Amino acid sequence: MPYDEADVHAYADGQLAPARVEAFEAALARDAALAARVAEIRAQSAALRSALDPLLTEPIPERLVAAAARPRRRRLTTKLHAYRTLFAAAASLVLGIAIGWYVRAVDVERQGIPLSFPRQVAFTHALYASDVNRPVEVWANEEKRLVTWLTKRLGHQVHAPDLNALGYALVGGRLVAGNEKPTALFMYENADRQRLSLQVRWSETRSTDTAFRYAVESGVGVFYWIEDNCSYAISGNVDRSQLLAIARMVYGQLAALEASQAQPTR
């Protein structure tokens, strides 16, 4: 016998040692049953691949995305702990951002859990509020430039509300790539270094329902509302009543600004 059982599989799989190929192919030419076996093995393998390849395109659950990140050390302060579960999800949100250089092989945007607006807001807040080095791209000392830049990128006028009356000073702002549309983020900070975010996003759909809604995601409170085509969200690791006071102040200021801009000039 110039070939053995292992050779049949090896040849079918394209792994037969070159030295043995000639003898095997000679046998193939003579033996129709052998040729049929090889064909059948190849067909079975192809069918298995067809059947199991769709598994490769399933969205990856957040906990596995998190497991692909370097594990954080156990010693964490309580405040960091509240953010820890959000880091992984925030990381997956960040990957949803079009950072083309980072991941190509896997479509991470299709998450196992769809992200609602308040959830995205909370994750984005967690990611940047805890950033020591660079929570914002443009700092408050360049507020005019910040507002101009964000207005241009969103395609609509944005404003940075003044929250000094509630003890929060503007830190600065940045642009966050949302799932569909860019989001403007203004970050504020009080004397206790508690940080708040105001996030603003425009969408195609116009809403008539301007009710304030509240959500909590892993300790981050979010008040959010929609005014016409624009979604707003105030988020922070503060209690609900304080967050509501801030949301109302923001809403009031923005409404006044919109009204004054709607006035015909002279």
Next chain:
Amino acid sequence: MIRAGPELNALPHPELLAAIPRLRRYARVLTGDPTRADDLVQDTLARAWEKRRLWQAGTDLRAWLFTIMHNVHVNQLSTARRDAANLSLDAEGANAAWQVPVRANQLERVELLELVQHMGRLPVDQREVLLLAAVEEMQYDEIAAMLDVPMGTVMSRLSRARAKLRRLVEEPSSGLRMVK
């Protein structure tokens, strides 16, 4: 643009992330259960971080991760199901809980669905080699190194897996027996 800083460490390693779909598929074939499969992947990634110094950049990350997964799975099997760990012989009932790792609407042909159903009735040793050789298309010597067995063992498992799968497809009732 994400700048280097504390947050970079909180972001997933791109090569590990890219390996996750194949790890999940391998884990689905090993465990037959979607939740246990993802648990296995999570455990595998945790071990990979622990052992990261043992991986040499430039070598095959997939093979390295698969090896870890194989070993984690073997450990889990031997601790959890000692007496049922007789995997290499009779397949019947070896995986009564096998959940077909594909959704019916993803496959154009119903015979593909059945094929994968039958795969669940192979002993896990055979199923594993079949996945690695026929689906992942790994080299036999790579598989042997991964599973820490001689090449001959890989070939005989592969041969038996293919023969058994063919028999099950041709005569589905041939292997049928009431489980429990």
